[in-house]
Amino acid sequence: MDQGSLRNRARRPRQTGAAAVGLALAALLLLVQGAAAGMPRLETQGSARRLVVDGEPMLVLGGELGNSSASSQAYMAKYWPKLKAMNLNTVLAPVSWELIEPKEGVYDFSSVDGLLRDARAQDMRLVLLWFGAWKNSMSTYVPSWVKRDDVRFPRAKSAPEPGQAGGVSQEILSAFSVETRDADARAYAALLAHLKAVDARGTVLMVQVENEVGMLPSAREWGPEADAAWAGPVPSELLERLANGGEAIEPELRALWKAHGAKTSGAWAQVFGDGDAGQEVFTAWFYARYVEAVTRAGKAAYPLPMYVNVALNRTGKAPGEYPSGGPLPHLIDVWKTGAPSVDLISPDIYFPNFSDLAGRYKRPDNALFIPEANNVGAPETPANAFYAIGELDALGFSPFQVENADDTAQAAVTQAYGVLRRLAPAILAAQGQDSQGGCKMSGFKPRVLEDGTVLDAPVSQTIGDYRFTVGFLDPWTPKADQKTAGHGGLIIQIGPEEYLMAGRGLVVTFAGAGDDLALAGIDSAVEGVFDAQGRWVPGRVLNGDQTHQGRHIRLPPDQFQIQRVKLYRYR
Ligand code: DGJ
Numbered sequence: 001m002d003q004g005s006l007r008n009r010a011r012r013p014r015q016t017g018a019a020a021v022g023l024a025l026a027a028l029l030l031l032v033q034g035a036a037a038g039m040p041r042l043e044t045q046g047s048a049r050r051l052v053v054d055g056e057p058m059l060v061l062g063g064e065l066g067n068s069s070a071s072s073q074a075y076m077a078k079y080w081p082k083l084k085a086m087n088l089n090t091v092l093a094p095v096s097w098e099l100i101e102p103k104e105g106v107y108d109f110s111s112v113d114g115l116l117r118d119a120r121a122q123d124m125r126l127v128l129l130w131f132g133a134w135k136n137s138m139s140t141y142v143p144s145w146v147k148r149d150d151v152r153f154p155r156a157k158s159a160p161e162p163g164q165a166g167g168v169s170q171e172i173l174s175a176f177s178v179e180t181r182d183a184d185a186r187a188y189a190a191l192l193a194h195l196k197a198v199d200a201r202g203t204v205l206m207v208q209v210e211n212e213v214g215m216l217p218s219a220r221e222w223g224p225e226a227d228a229a230w231a232g233p234v235p236s237e238l239l240e241r242l243a244n245g246g247e248a249i250e251p252e253l254r255a256l257w258k259a260h261g262a263k264t265s266g267a268w269a270q271v272f273g274d275g276d277a278g279q280e281v282f283t284a285w286f287y288a289r290y291v292e293a294v295t296r297a298g299k300a301a302y303p304l305p306m307y308v309n310v311a312l313n314r315t316g317k318a319p320g321e322y323p324s325g326g327p328l329p330h331l332i333d334v335w336k337t338g339a340p341s342v343d344l345i346s347p348d349i350y351f352p353n354f355s356d357l358a359g360r361y362k363r364p365d366n367a368l369f370i371p372e373a374n375n376v377g378a379p380e381t382p383a384n385a386f387y388a389i390g391e392l393d394a395l396g397f398s399p400f401q402v403e404n405a406d407d408t409a410q411a412a413v414t415q416a417y418g419v420l421r422r423l424a425p426a427i428l429a430a431q432g433q434d435s436q437g438g439c440k441m442s443g444f445k446p447r448v449l450e451d452g453t454v455l456d457a458p459v460s461q462t463i464g465d466y467r468f469t470v471g472f473l474d475p476w477t478p479k480a481d482q483k484t485a486g487h488g489g490l491i492i493q494i495g496p497e498e499y500l501m502a503g504r505g506l507v508v509t510f511a512g513a514g515d516d517l518a519l520a521g522i523d524s525a526v527e528g529v530f531d532a533q534g535r536w537v538p539g540r541v542l543n544g545d546q547t548h549q550g551r552h553i554r555l556p557p558d559q560f561q562i563q564r565v566k567l568y569r570y571r
Pocket residue numbers: 067136211212348372400
């Protein structure tokens with residue numbers, strides 16, 4: 001109901017004043033509820049969490065902009081149609097503290113409003129990235145009035161050089177400064193209040209709090225406040241989580257705690273040791289507490305879903321060589337305890353071992369969202385999207401620097417997202433259903449190790465009453481020409497013997513599962529698409545050479561596609 005109809009009702013002559021007020025209040029309630037129904041939120045389905053927008057679940061097929069692009073609406077103008085044509089439904093765009101609060105307490109939301117206008121013009125959504133106190137550890141996106149006042153907004157200090165007292169100042173704001181935290185939280189809350197005022201229709205789906213937090217180049221901050229906190233007791237919430245969490249605690253943290261006597265009280269160095277690993281747990285806790293305060297301030301203004309992103313590390317690096325204390329896999333429990341208002345911990349995955357890293361962020365208390373997945377041109381990126389969404393129930397996926405996709409990357413993302421977009425209703429219905437009696441969907445891609453070794457032996461998975469074996473080497477392509485790290489896809493059960501198979505570079509064989517009727521064949525295999533209304537539009541009926549005379553389903557390596565397959569059993 002709009003304001004006009006409210007006014008018309010109030011003018012009707014036979015209503016009493018009280019009745020009119022009652023009606024107006026009821027109408028207002030409807031308006032508020034309408035806004036709330038449209039407001040993006042997270043909802044649980046089985047073992048998955050889904051993003052619900054306008055009352056409907058949504059799969060985020062996103063792309064993150066390069067860091068500086070969104071600071072100029074003119075610069076971005078030529079890219080919006082390209083992003084739309086690539087089948088993205090969501091753009092991840094930075095909003096920096098320096099742009100929205102150029103003078104303390106004076107806000108300028110023109111850059112945010114420009115983003116909203118441009119996204120809406122393409123019928124796209126946004127995820128906003130709050131570049132507040134920290135962006136990739138550093139504090140370069142803070143306003144000038146913050147940068148220049150190092151008394152009020154002190155710098156973090158790294159470990160003292162030999163012979164020096166007090167540590168070395170970094171261009172990183174201290175996580176121990178209440179002034180900094182409160183100023184950051186005020187600006188963030190102002191941003192969320194602005195979104196509440198101008199975005200009742202839910203163009204903004206989620207907000208990322210800070211960007212890739214973590215201390216450099218030491219494992220912890222030094223200086224009077226940090227040193228005092230380091231000498232203080234480990235908070236009881238964290239100790240209780242360790243004591244009660246059992247096997248659910250990430251193994252590295254549990255091992256560190258146990259190696260120092262599994263203490264239930266004590267100072268940081270006593271509980272976790274005074275080496276880099278112990279210092280990193282300390283750092284994680286204080287970053288988490290800071291981020292919790294900023295998140296809470298934002299949610300008090302407008303409770304959109306919020307997440308933190310993660311700069312991951314390579315094996316063998318020491319904290320401080322990589323951003324120490326960020327929400328890395330071994331510190332997820334510290335962050336979950338210290339920052340309970342943060343909905344999701346979301347890894348930025350640039351390393352080859354995508355499935356291993358992504359897998360660590362799917363936990364009963366954390367749903368997977370991938371805000372940065374390689375630069376958009378990486379050949380394995382689209383396959384990783386299928387895997388994350390199909391196997392790990394990711395609620396969204398987003399390659400980095402998406403606007404700069406060259407022709408090859410643009411074609412690959414367009415095709416992959418085109419398939420995922422049309423499959424979204426089936427994917428969203430199947431996500432999380434494994435906890436409710438049998439797996440309905442599985443994702444497949446070769447496992448790649450950190451050093452880039454591709455393990456592309458076939459893998460097997462039971463879905464419904466059939467056991468599938470999925471190979472990644474295409475039988476009809478010379479082996480030397482195959483880049484199997486870029487192969488991947490998913491299988492969704494849509495009926496008792498019916499499956500959707502989508503992706504590229506997969507060869508699928510099948511057998512009956514669960515009883516002795518193991519022989520299975522293809523009743524029918526049809527390639528096709530779903531139209532915009534979700535209706536199946538069949539293409540070729542595949543048989544003969546296309547199924548190797550009934551022996552397999554083949555998704556060719558050179559294109560993403562969907563096949564609808566009905567199986568049967570025989571003796
Ligand atoms: C991760 C950061 O979160 C991004 O903002 C960007 O700096 C990329 N790294 C660059 O690879």
